[in-house]
Amino acid sequence: MRDVDAGYGAVRVLHGVSIEVREGETVALLGTNGNGKSTLIKCIMGMVAPESGEVFLETDGTRVDLTRKSTEEIVSLGIALVPEGRRLFPKLTVEENLLLGAYRKGARADIERNLEFALDTFPVLRGRRGQLAGSMSGGEQQMLAIARALMSSPRILLVDEPSVGLAPILVSRVIGKIKELKEQRQLTVLMAEQNFNQATKIADRGYIIVHGKIEFEGRSTQELRENELVKKYYLGV
Amino acid sequence: MFSWDLLANAVVAGLLLGGFYAAVSLGISLIFGLLDIANIAQPAFLILGSYAAYVMNEAYGLDPILTGILFTPVFYLLGALVYRVYYGSFERRGEESLRGLVFFFGVLFIIEVSLSLKYGVDYRLVQTGYTGKSIEFGGVGIAFRYLVPCVVGVAMTIALYLFLGRTFYGRAIMAVSQDQGALRLMGADPVQIKTIAFGIGIAAASLSGALLISIAPVIPSTDRDYIGRMFAITVLGGMGSIGGTLVAAVILGVVESLMSTFFGPSWSLAVSFGILLAALAVRPAGLFGR
Numbered sequence: 261m262r263d264v265d266a267g268y269g270a271v272r273v274l275h276g277v278s279i280e281v282r283e284g285e286t287v288a289l290l291g292t293n294g295n296g297k298s299t300l301i302k303c304i305m306g307m308v309a310p311e312s313g314e315v316f317l318e319t320d321g322t323r324v325d326l327t328r329k330s331t332e333e334i335v336s337l338g339i340a341l342v343p344e345g346r347r348l349f350p351k352l353t354v355e356e357n358l359l360l361g362a363y364r365k366g367a368r369a370d371i372e373r374n375l376e377f378a379l380d381t382f383p384v385l386r387g388r389r390g391q392l393a394g395s396m397s398g399g400e401q402q403m404l405a406i407a408r409a410l411m412s413s414p415r416i417l418l419v420d421e422p423s424v425g426l427a428p429i430l431v432s433r434v435i436g437k438i439k440e441l442k443e444q445r446q447l448t449v450l451m452a453e454q455n456f457n458q459a460t461k462i463a464d465r466g467y468i469i470v471h472g473k474i475e476f477e478g479r480s481t482q483e484l485r486e487n488e489l490v491k492k493y494y495l496g497v
Numbered sequence: 498m499f500s501w502d503l504l505a506n507a508v509v510a511g512l513l514l515g516g517f518y519a520a521v522s523l524g525i526s527l528i529f530g531l532l533d534i535a536n537i538a539q540p541a542f543l544i545l546g547s548y549a550a551y552v553m554n555e556a557y558g559l560d561p562i563l564t565g566i567l568f569t570p571v572f573y574l575l576g577a578l579v580y581r582v583y584y585g586s587f588e589r590r591g592e593e594s595l596r597g598l599v600f601f602f603g604v605l606f607i608i609e610v611s612l613s614l615k616y617g618v619d620y621r622l623v624q625t626g627y628t629g630k631s632i633e634f635g636g637v638g639i640a641f642r643y644l645v646p647c648v649v650g651v652a653m654t655i656a657l658y659l660f661l662g663r664t665f666y667g668r669a670i671m672a673v674s675q676d677q678g679a680l681r682l683m684g685a686d687p688v689q690i691k692t693i694a695f696g697i698g699i700a701a702a703s704l705s706g707a708l709l710i711s712i713a714p715v716i717p718s719t720d721r722d723y724i725g726r727m728f729a730i731t732v733l734g735g736m737g738s739i740g741g742t743l744v745a746a747v748i749l750g751v752v753e754s755l756m757s758t759f760f761g762p763s764w765s766l767a768v769s770f771g772i773l774l775a776a777l778a779v780r781p782a783g784l785f786g787r
Contacts, residue, residue: 307678331682332684336684352672356668359668363665412683
């Protein structure tokens with residue numbers, strides 16, 4: 261993503277944002293509420309059209325411009341999003357939610373294998389396959405949202421605020437699962453998160469976004485921890 | 498004048514009628530129950546299906562059910578087209594609620610009036626090889642004229658149930674009104690999904706229309722007898738529940754049959770709606786609503 265300006269109507273949220281995620285990395289996008297993390301993620305997924313700038317996916321030297329594609333087309337490239345607020349289908353069962361995750365053509369052949377994998381990874385879902393997604397607890401819903409994204413056999417997993425609304429113990433479990441999945445499925449992960457301590461546990465490196473601008477790029481979690489902005493915003497030092 | 502024979506006959510006739518009512522209501526169960534589109538023109542497509550069966554029978558002597566099946570692709574496309582017009586003119590601009598209702602009201606009238614102009618207001622009926630036949634079990638008669646539509650209706654219900662639960666398109670149809678944005682994230686285009694669902698809903702109505710004209714005579718304004726019934730069945734069964742639609746259809750069928758046997762046919766609709774109101778007071782989501 262290079263020099264992206266984006267917003268909603270007259271309100272500009274992102275100002276000249278450039279970030280890069282390389283294959284196999286886990287990158288954290290850090291920032292408190294209202295700084296543009298979700299807008300940035302939505303630009304990648306084609307849910308918000310950038311006013312200017314580039315968003316692209318480069319595979320083996322071929323470059324695909326994502327700004328001209330619909331969300332559906334971007335998903336079919338193997339990019340999956342675990343959206344903010346989970347966005348499950350509350351009146352469908354756990355299993356129906358999972359199977360919908362495999363809607364994209366490229367994932368249908370692997371549906372049985374992916375379903376088994378998802379249920380093995382999140383055993384709590386196995387016993388609740390027939391339960392309506394809306395009737396589960398927040399932590400279980402977050403697990404389901406991640407499992408549903410995995411059903412699409414993604415190469416790249418975007419996760420938007422997985423910790424929101426969860427008890428601290430669940431936050432570290434969810435974050436731990438993301439790390440585990442990343443290693444098992446050789447995923448590339450971009451995670452927007454305001455919980456600095458949890459996010460830096462699993463990230464290789466990260467960006468700090470403040471008022472719609474990338475204010476700091478940390479090449480390691482060590483660099484992030486020692487950064488002044490982090491001390492100011494997160495650690496209260 | 499009560500007799501057990503009369504009661505048994507009324508119940509069986511009601512069960513058969515219920516299977517047919519299920520067929521009539523499936524389309525609106527899909528369009529109103531799952532897509533949240535108040536398509537009040539649905540019964541007009543039912544009658545359009547009846548006239549297709551009538552015309553093909555007059556011209557080529559075709560069996561109405563065969564016509565109904567042959568015409569499903571035509572009505573599917575017609576339904577898809579109607580949805581696209583509705584989507585482009587109203588839904589995309591967020592004006593679907595009231596103006597959309599007016600649009601479908603207009604479609605209802607156009608179809609009804611067109612049929613009246615072309616075929617007049619005489620009652621039309623299609624006779625089939627089995628129309629007069631029946632079998633009897635211990636004093637209970639089963640008329641083929643009701644049995645065949647019931648079997649077709651139950652088959653349609655099962656087919657739709659399996660389609661929704663077992664296919665990717667089906668599951669996407671169940672999800673689309675809950676969160677369109679999330680459906681996009683699954684890689685599905687909500688407009689395409691709704692177009693498919695609407696097309697299937699209209700095709701189901703047309704096939705039921707072919708069943709209708711083999712049961713009872715039809716005029717262009719017969720749609721008015723069905724508009725209340727199909728919405729009542731959908732709501733009673735639970736919005737979007739296909740199994741619930743069949744159960745509600747059978748309940749209404751049996752009640753109507755009992756009422757018309759023992760108290761006269763004019764009571765049947767009033768009692769059907771009475772049941773609907775009572776059921777909703779106890780279970781607002783309908784019998785099988787999620």
